[in-house]
Amino acid sequence: MYPIVFFVRKGIDMTQTTHTVQSGGLALHAVTRGQPSNPAMVLVHGYPDNHHVWDAVAERLSATFYVIAYDVRGAGQSEQPKRVSDYRMPMLAADLKAVVDALIPNRSFHLAAHDWGSIQSWESVTTSALQGRIVSYSSISGPSLDHMGFWMRKHLFSLSPGRVWKAIKQLFSSWYIVFFQIPLLPALLWKVGVGKAWPWYLTVREDVNEPEINPTQVRDGVNGVRLYRANFIPKFTKPQRRYAHCPVQIIVPQRDYYVGTQLFSELTDWVEHLYRRDIDATHWLLLTHSATVAQWISDFAHAMARGEETTELTQARISVPAPLPDANVTTMTPATSPSFFSAS
Numbered sequence: 001m002y003p004i005v006f007f008v009r010k011g012i013d014m015t016q017t018t019h020t021v022q023s024g025g026l027a028l029h030a031v032t033r034g035q036p037s038n039p040a041m042v043l044v045h046g047y048p049d050n051h052h053v054w055d056a057v058a059e060r061l062s063a064t065f066y067v068i069a070y071d072v073r074g075a076g077q078s079e080q081p082k083r084v085s086d087y088r089m090p091m092l093a094a095d096l097k098a099v100v101d102a103l104i105p106n107r108s109f110h111l112a113a114h115d116w117g118s119i120q121s122w123e124s125v126t127t128s129a130l131q132g133r134i135v136s137y138s139s140i141s142g143p144s145l146d147h148m149g150f151w152m153r154k155h156l157f158s159l160s161p162g163r164v165w166k167a168i169k170q171l172f173s174s175w176y177i178v179f180f181q182i183p184l185l186p187a188l189l190w191k192v193g194v195g196k197a198w199p200w201y202l203t204v205r206e207d208v209n210e211p212e213i214n215p216t217q218v219r220d221g222v223n224g225v226r227l228y229r230a231n232f233i234p235k236f237t238k239p240q241r242r243y244a245h246c247p248v249q250i251i252v253p254q255r256d257y258y259v260g261t262q263l264f265s266e267l268t269d270w271v272e273h274l275y276r277r278d279i280d281a282t283h284w285l286l287l288t289h290s291a292t293v294a295q296w297i298s299d300f301a302h303a304m305a306r307g308e309e310t311t312e313l314t315q316a317r318i319s320v321p322a323p324l325p326d327a328n329v330t331t332m333t334p335a336t337s338p339s340f341f342s343a344s
Contacts, residue, residue: 015033016031016032016033017031017032017033018030018031019031019032019102019103021070021098021099021102021103022098022102023073023094023095023098023099024091024094024098026073026078026079026081026086026095027078027079028070028071028072028073028078028079028095028098028099029051029070029071029076029077029078030051030068030069030070030071030099030103031051031068031069031070032066032067032068032069032103033058033059033061033062033066033067034061034062034063034064034065034066034067035066036066037066038064038065038066039064039065039066039109039110039135039301039305040065040066040067040068040100040104040107040108040109040110041061041065041066041067041068041109041110041111041112041297041301042068042069042070042096042099042100042109042110042111042112043057043058043061043067043068043069043112043113043117044069044070044072044096044111044112044113044114044117044118044120044121045069045071045072045075045113045114045115045116045117046113046114046115046116046117046118046119046141046142047115047116047220047221047224047227047228048075048190048198048217048220048221048224049075049114049115049214049220050071050072050075050076050077050214050216050220051069051070051071051075051076052076052212052214053114053284053286053287054069054114054286056286056287056290056294057286057290057293057294057297060290060291060294060295060298061294061297061298064298064302065110065298065301066104068099068100068103068104068109070095070099072092072095072116072117072120073086073087073091073092073095074087074220074223074224074226074227075216075219075220075223075224076216076220077216080219080223081226084226084229084230085230086226086230087226087227087229087230087231088230088231088234089120089123089145089230089231089235090123092120092123092227093120093123093124093127093129093130094129096120096121096124096130097124097129097130100130100133107133108132108133108134108135109133109134109135110134110135110136110137110138110297110301110304110305111124111125111134111136111137111138112137112138112139112140112297113137113138113139113140113142114140114141114142114286115140115141115142115283116142116224116227117142118139118140118141118142118143119142119143119144119145119231120227121137121139121142122139122142122143122144122145122146122147122242122244123144123242125137125244125245125246125248126144126146126242126243126244126245126270127242128245131245132245134245134246135246135301135304135305136246136247136248136249136300136301136304136305137244137246137247137248137249138248138249138250138251138296138297138300138301139248139249139250139251140250140251140253140285140286140293141251141252141253141256141258141259141283141285142259143259143263143264143267144242144270145231145232145235145236145239146235146239146240146241146242147239147242147263147267147269147270148235148236148239148263149235149236149237149238149239150239150241151167151263151266152167152170152171152236153239154266155167156168166260166262169260169262170260170262170263173257173258173259173260174258176258177228177232180225180228180229181228181229181232181233186221186222186225187222187225190218190221190222191218191222194221195217195218195221198211198214198217198221199211199212199213202284202287205257205282206282206283206284206287206288207281207282207288208284208287208288209288211287242270243270243271243272244270244271244272246273246304247271247273247274247275247300247304247324248267248271248273248274248275249274249275249276249277249296249297249300249316250264250267250274250275250276250277251277251279251285251293251296251297252264252276252277252278252279253278253279253280253281253282253283253285254278254279254280254281255280255281255282255283256282256283257282257283258283259283261278264276267318268318268319268320271319272319272322273317273319273322273324274317274318274319275300275313275316275317275318275319276316276318277296277316279292299312299313300313304324307324308324309324
């Protein structure tokens with residue numbers, strides 16, 4: 001652990017503590033904000049970002065949560081494995097477990113994630129390693145690859161033209177996934193121009209006002225391609241049945257150019273307690289609508305910890321209405337009823 005450091009970014013004064021966490025011999029960079037006695041909230045960033053993409057949201061959440069954000073392997077100040085196989089989903093889930101075991105040992109926590117961070121966090125939400133510790137999960141613009149694999153199969157091979165069209169539309173939106181499978185070329189483009197042009201792209205395409213310059217942007221972009229190469233083909237060809245073991249809130253930006261809203265249409269097959277909030281925003285809403293995102297994550301986490309829906313959440317529920325489980329009773333069977341625990 002390192003001393004407390006102070007940052008000023010976009011007019012936000014932030015006091016945070018930096019940490020180095022070991023995960024299978026790999027050093028991960030993490031930061032914490034807020035009072036350690038508050039309920040814990042873990043934030044996971046996506047591609048091609050690092051933990052700083054959460055800064056504005058994290059600062060707001062730190063008023064009532066002990067906020068933990070970390071650079072995923074290959075990004076920011078975390079170490080960068082060179083082998084594609086080192087970016088497989090089980091290792092990413094192990095990284096999250098290593099972070100919480102080191103910084104909040106034996107404590108339960110809330111989880112929120114964006115983009116690829118959301119994709120990899122579904123692995124933790126639907127497997128047993130952290131079952132009983134994750135109180136709530138807020139997922140933004142990142143579906144489970146297993147759920148997506150089943151969705152694509154169901155729609156591509158459907159007899160309904162409407163279903164087939166939805167699948168084709170999503171394939172066009174996900175063109176970059178295929179592009180990332182090409183050897184060398186994606187990394188070369190990041191190095192020769194995309195990295196330098198990224199702030200311009202966020203401004204013109206994503207409505208981000210004066211985006212911060214990320215000093216590790218090129219490296220984040222190059223290394224993050226391995227996430228796609230390591231996981232998409234195996235998950236799409238052999239998806240596994242994954243059932244969430246905690247309540248899930250999906251925050252869906254309606255102008256997301258990469259993740260089609262149709263991918264979430266059948267998520268109730270996998271999540272017993274599912275809530276959906278739609279917002280008129282682009283993919284990088286963490287930067288454009290940080291106050292709203294923070295409020296929704298906070299409201300959901302506090303409500304799930306209490307085991308009581310607010311009026312707004314009742315309206316946002318898209319799963320079949322059902323009482324939230326007793327926070328202190330385990331009721332889950334492998335493919336049916338999840339159980340949830342209150343935050344410590």
